[in-house]
Amino acid sequence: MAEEYRGIMAYSEDKDTLFELLSKGRELADQLQTEVSAVLLGEKVEAEAGELASYGADKVYVVESPQLKGLLAEACAEALQAVISQAKPEVLLVGATKRGKELAPRVAEKLGTGCVAECVALEVDAGSREFKMKRVVFGGKVSSTHTIAGKPAIATIPPRIFEKKKADGRTAETVKVEAEISPPKAEVVEVKPKETAGIRIEEAPIVICGGRGLKQQEDFKMLQELAEVLGGQVGCTRPIAADRGWFPEWVGLSGKKIQPSLYIAVGVSGAIQHVAGIRSSKIVVSVNKDADAPIFADSDYGIVEDLYKVVPALTEALRKILKK
Amino acid sequence: MEIVVCAKYALDVAEIKIDPSGKPLLDGVPRRVSDIDKNAMEAAVNIKEKQGGTIKVVCFGPASAKEGLKELLAMGADEAYLVEDPSGGMLDTAATVEALAAAIQKLGSFDLILCGEATTDGYTGQVGPRLAGKLGIPQITYARNLNVEGNSVTAERDLEDAYETVKAPPPVLVSVTREINVPRIPSLMAILKASKKPMTVWKLEDLGLSKEKLEQVSTLRTVDLQGFAVERKRVIIKDKPVEEAVQELISYLMKEKALGV
Ligand SMILES: Cc1cc2nc3c(=O)[nH]c(=O)nc-3n(C[C@H](O)[C@H](O)[C@H](O)COP(=O)(O)OP(=O)(O)OC[C@H]3O[C@@H](n4cnc5c(N)ncnc54)[C@H](O)[C@@H]3O)c2cc1C
Ligand SMILES: Nc1ncnc2c1ncn2[C@@H]1O[C@H](COP(=O)(O)O)[C@@H](O)[C@H]1O
Numbered sequence: 001m002a003e004e005y006r007g008i009m010a011y012s013e014d015k016d017t018l019f020e021l022l023s024k025g026r027e028l029a030d031q032l033q034t035e036v037s038a039v040l041l042g043e044k045v046e047a048e049a050g051e052l053a054s055y056g057a058d059k060v061y062v063v064e065s066p067q068l069k070g071l072l073a074e075a076c077a078e079a080l081q082a083v084i085s086q087a088k089p090e091v092l093l094v095g096a097t098k099r100g101k102e103l104a105p106r107v108a109e110k111l112g113t114g115c116v117a118e119c120v121a122l123e124v125d126a127g128s129r130e131f132k133m134k135r136v137v138f139g140g141k142v143s144s145t146h147t148i149a150g151k152p153a154i155a156t157i158p159p160r161i162f163e164k165k166k167a168d169g170r171t172a173e174t175v176k177v178e179a180e181i182s183p184p185k186a187e188v189v190e191v192k193p194k195e196t197a198g199i200r201i202e203e204a205p206i207v208i209c210g211g212r213g214l215k216q217q218e219d220f221k222m223l224q225e226l227a228e229v230l231g232g233q234v235g236c237t238r239p240i241a242a243d244r245g246w247f248p249e250w251v252g253l254s255g256k257k258i259q260p261s262l263y264i265a266v267g268v269s270g271a272i273q274h275v276a277g278i279r280s281s282k283i284v285v286s287v288n289k290d291a292d293a294p295i296f297a298d299s300d301y302g303i304v305e306d307l308y309k310v311v312p313a314l315t316e317a318l319r320k321i322l323k324k
Numbered sequence: 325m326e327i328v329v330c331a332k333y334a335l336d337v338a339e340i341k342i343d344p345s346g347k348p349l350l351d352g353v354p355r356r357v358s359d360i361d362k363n364a365m366e367a368a369v370n371i372k373e374k375q376g377g378t379i380k381v382v383c384f385g386p387a388s389a390k391e392g393l394k395e396l397l398a399m400g401a402d403e404a405y406l407v408e409d410p411s412g413g414m415l416d417t418a419a420t421v422e423a424l425a426a427a428i429q430k431l432g433s434f435d436l437i438l439c440g441e442a443t444t445d446g447y448t449g450q451v452g453p454r455l456a457g458k459l460g461i462p463q464i465t466y467a468r469n470l471n472v473e474g475n476s477v478t479a480e481r482d483l484e485d486a487y488e489t490v491k492a493p494p495p496v497l498v499s500v501t502r503e504i505n506v507p508r509i510p511s512l513m514a515i516l517k518a519s520k521k522p523m524t525v526w527k528l529e530d531l532g533l534s535k536e537k538l539e540q541v542s543t544l545r546t547v548d549l550q551g552f553a554v555e556r557k558r559v560i561i562k563d564k565p566v567e568e569a570v571q572e573l574i575s576y577l578m579k580e581k582a583l584g585v
Pocket of ligand 2: 330331332333358360361364382383384385417420424438439440441442443446447448449450451452
């Protein structure tokens, strides 16, 4: 039975992430000598199919239905299931946006297969066609590697894990899938965009991260100035974003994973869930007035001092040296 | 409202040590109720306080999970159910869901299932959506607030670039974020009272399941576990005038060529 499953399939409602998954999928498919397909779900999405070929898709499965309005998990799961039973891919890669993270396990459950959540590395053995999927567990302390006995093997993959690679001159076949999708019981009643959404902190070479040591939103201006002098971006810990709403997104296990060459933590205690997002930083610097703060154990350099004294002094000194 | 809260008795990740060869030492690591599952319980209690109803908490885990369930009873659950996991935690989320779904079906009708957005140890965020899929009910994930009115459940979801409000009729599964509330710390009185609340322990066989059945649905294999070595330099500057400390830091960073000069 299992031998019937062939090919790499990718889905994400986020276009850039889909391009990244297709690029990685292309590489895997060439190794396995099989094909790559992309899935588009929505009310009217067929027009988007063309672009996907240049990132490696051989086929684009399109499900269009009024039930897919708002991309509710219930409806998307049914649509994706229909595509999978028709196409029978051996692996399904889903972008680990929050929508993807809630969709993939629902689909996996329906198909009776396994899913590796937030996979950060993926390789395949060309002989056994077994996928090895790596993720981070135990609050970011441990990396675990998994295989999946069910078909298809499913993984969700966070944005910016794989590089997108464009190749011109490729074409893809569009396959429209007629799926019976039941009207979702849930309904989207309001969408409020977050204000400063869209900043790509994952790509910043230098990141200054503020934590609860900053007393008010205005104080982030101080970090902004430091970031400007250094040519970096400002980020924050989860409570700053999710409790106080001062930023749309945060850095860490449940937020963005970043890999700057220099990361500066200001008034951040260094909870393991935060540190999980900064492990790939080349150099970690921290400023905290508490000498026992755990962040110092995860830092290359640290200053034990009041941030309200250090940050302005550091900005001034750097401004002179960097002549900005 | 008939509310079911799913709570995991998770490994206390702060207590996990890595041995010199990079292997995590998992034997004997203490457990605690997964952080966000307390937020789920608090959300359930808030609804019950307004609307009335019952709260049942269900856990698939080791016998020691009774300790955690007592805490959740003290927070305000009416009844606790433990499905004993004979595998020592070696099964995947599909197996967990198989056990939880069987327990929930045995409990009878429900309006609302509450989960955490993810557990502190495994952190997959899969159990909620899988359970909703298995039971064929709608799901509202990443809820940062939750409202029950008449015959509808409304929650605001915290997505990357937007807040999205979703409404669904019961039965529905909602997974909550840690920002939804601040879980109460039970009073001594509540703890004493909780010791008289019913706690039921089920074996898989009591639910028509078996270890073999769960192993069969559990298709995820763990082939390697490797701890991250902390390899930071840990140079800490302290007890120095601010200007001096800052100059010292800058000279280190210049040596590292971290400032582009
Ligand atoms: C499942 C789960 C997932 C999570 N995911 C994330 C995540 O992705 N990202 C994340 O960040 N968190 C995450 N958290 C939360 C995390 O556990 C911590 O609660 C959070 O990171 C703490 O944020 P903080 O460092 O800003 O605040 P605090 O822990 O309150 O630390 C503030 C620090 O500022 C210092 N300070 C105060 N005043 C000053 C001053 N004047 N000068 C210098 N220092 C000062 C204090 O000494 C303290 O160390 C998660 C938690 C859970 C349970
Ligand atoms: N063993 C378990 N017993 C009861 N509930 C669980 C269990 N594992 C996970 N859950 C629920 O599912 C949520 C997500 O868990 P996870 O998929 O492990 O990240 C948790 O916050 C709990 O509400």
